[in-house]
Amino acid sequence: MSRPSPRTDLAHEALKQAILEQALEPGTKLPEDEIGAHFGMSRTLVRAVLAKLQAEGLVDARPKRTATVAQPTLAEAREVFEVRRALEIEIVRLVIKRWKPAFGAELEGMLREEEAARRRGEPKVAGRLAGEFHIRLAQLTGNRLIARYMEELVTRCSLILAVFGQPHGADAGHDEHSELVAALRAGDADAAIAIMDHHMGVVEKRALAEETPAESAALGDVLARYAGAIGARDAAVPLVAAQKRGRAK
Amino acid sequence: MSRPSPRTDLAHEALKQAILEQALEPGTKLPEDEIGAHFGMSRTLVRAVLAKLQAEGLVDARPKRTATVAQPTLAEAREVFEVRRALEIEIVRLVIKRWKPAFGAELEGMLREEEAARRRGEPKVAGRLAGEFHIRLAQLTGNRLIARYMEELVTRCSLILAVFGQPHGADAGHDEHSELVAALRAGDADAAIAIMDHHMGVVEKRALAEETPAESAALGDVLARYAGAIGARDAAVPLVAAQKRGRAK
DNA sequence: GGCTGAAATCTTGTATGCATGAATGGTCGC
DNA sequence: GCGACCATTCATGCATACAAGATTTCAGCC
Incomplete structure (x- = not known):
């Protein structure tokens, strides 16, 4: 190909x-x-x-x-998280089974980067790095297939978070990453699994337990920002206008 | 697309x-x-x-x-089975969680078909039906994504079995399918998971624990069948000849 | 006799063209 | 004034053409 x-x-x-x-x-x-x-x-x-x-x-x-x-539906979103949770737990098991000290150093390095981005006030970057942390963890299993699957799942979760999640939803439970690495280092499978399981729960809740649909929120934003400038709207936000049309269909 | x-x-x-x-x-x-x-x-x-x-x-x-x-390597094969085992176990959990009596009837129907094919002496058909049983089980979770993944995994396992497995390797542990359905019906998650886990172990062992590499076995077959007809080989088995060339590369 | 190298051949990478099916905008009828 | 119908425009489905890179073959040479 x-x-x-x-x-x-x-x-x-x-x-x-x-x-x-x-x-x-x-x-x-x-x-x-x-x-x-x-x-x-x-x-x-x-x-x-x-x-x-x-x-x-x-x-x-x-x-x-x-x-x-793509416009993920809530049902699809739940499915993605369901699969992801199962695979993440398996990944924790496998990584502990094949643990090497160097893993700890690398993962902690990633966490420091993520934390730095967060402190710099770059939540998008931090969110991306958080995703990469999970992908790297999957790669550490040494299982290429599981890594490929997790890559897809993390990507889809990112989109879901963007669509359904509250702003800064990606920050959810980032402390748990540190706890997880500590448990991995200690070789404590039960603890690590519990942390990962809980972590997935938190991320999923932040992503999906939204009161305000993202759609109407965005619409509200737009109206607020452009109220009174009705005549100029098409010129000012052509992209958004085009998108609305496309979406409505 | x-x-x-x-x-x-x-x-x-x-x-x-x-x-x-x-x-x-x-x-x-x-x-x-x-x-x-x-x-x-x-x-x-x-x-x-x-x-x-x-x-x-x-x-x-x-x-x-x-x-x-594709020529799956042993390492890839192991990876596939590793992921599959984890997902199959999760599938069992989910199916029990969302169990409906109709599921039992359907699964048992599939098992009867499979058994019939086996008795008719059609191991290939039986093997295919066994695969479809697992795919159906994944669909019963109601999670489309997990079903898609399992479809891919079952397909790849079939190829792996064909490449590495002994003849009739697909028969491995088909009784366990019945036991599994019984446990599912009973809503006994622990038992069902144990059965599935064991089942995966059996299938994997049959698929991968081969003494004779499939390659040399196939070569032996060919030689045995065409011994003495050296001159005619190219004419008699052009496909195989072409394949060998392709494979050697 | 086997090996190196170049021509000839086979395949893929990519762009483009034509046909067909959607989307759109405007008009007619109610 | 509002909604349905039709023509126009647009975008995709698919095939094909051409260029470039592999592969194979064959010849010449060591």
Whole structure:
């Protein structure tokens, strides 16, 4: 197939980041032509990229319809968390089983970075690093397949958090990461599993237990910001306007 | 994307079956042209099919190289089983949690079919049905994602069994399926988990604890069957000859 | 006789074109 | 003034063409 063509990978990463940071809102249309023009590649390659993103759950694509940024449903979100929790627990077991002291150092290094980003007031960066912590943990099992699955799950969770979660929801229970590493170091499987299980519960609750739907919140924001400037709206926020149309459909 | 074009799906299913039944040996080249000609479709669609098969782990594809039927390594095989075991156990938990009496009837129906096939002396069919039992079980969790993962895992296990396993390895521990359903019906999570865990151990052992590498066994078969007809070999078994070349690389 | 190297051949990587099916905007009727 | 219908526009499904990179073959040489 078309593994690591630089252009293709670039487009894939760019779209992924844009989706996760909600620079592209859920429901935004992703026409092949336009993307191709932007990245300087033909629709053939764009299609491959979109297919991959669809497989990762970041893009919704139905036949004969323009692909859109995925809008995870609450049900899907729960499913993702359910699988993730199970796999995370297994990962903890496996990492302890194959533990090496160097792991502890590396993980703690990651935690320090994350903490630094948080203190710097960059919650998005901190959230991304938190995700990478979990992915790295999965890689430490030495099981490539489980790592691949976890990568997909963490990515989807990020989108879910962005869609459903409260602002700064990614901060949830980041202390537990430290506790987890301590338990791993100590080789205390039961404790580590309990921490991970609880951690997943916290993250899921923050992600899904929302009172205000993200949608209406965003709408409210927009209206508040543009109230009184009705005439200028189209010019001021063309992207958002386009997105609303795409989403409504 | 290109979801359910009938031709595409047909080709995908056909290749999948051919690979799992080892009508196409691991290492066999899969040139886009040839496949396209066979199924009456262009390389564009073949590419999509091959990409999907690659994602499922049934096809190896490196850039600029002809795709081949996957040759799982022992290490990969272990990884697959490791993930599968963890997920299967979680599936048992979830199915019990969401149990409905109708589930029992359906699962027992599947077991009867499987048993019938076995008695009819069709181990391949029985093996396929055994796989479908596990997939169905995953679907009964109501979690689509976990079902998708399990589908991939069962498929890959089938290939692994075909490559590494002894003949009839798929028969392994099929009684345990009945015991499992009984435990599920009874709502006995601990028992069901224990049975599933043990079952996975049995299947894995049968699949991987092989004394004779499948490769040399196959070679032996061929030689035995064609001994003395050296000159005629290329004509008699062109496919196999081609495969050997492809595999050696 | 086996090995090195280059031509010939086979395949894939990618772009593009045409046909077909959706989405949109405008108009007509109520 | 509002809603349904139709033409236009747009975007995708798929095939094909061409360029570039592998692979194989064959010849010449050590």
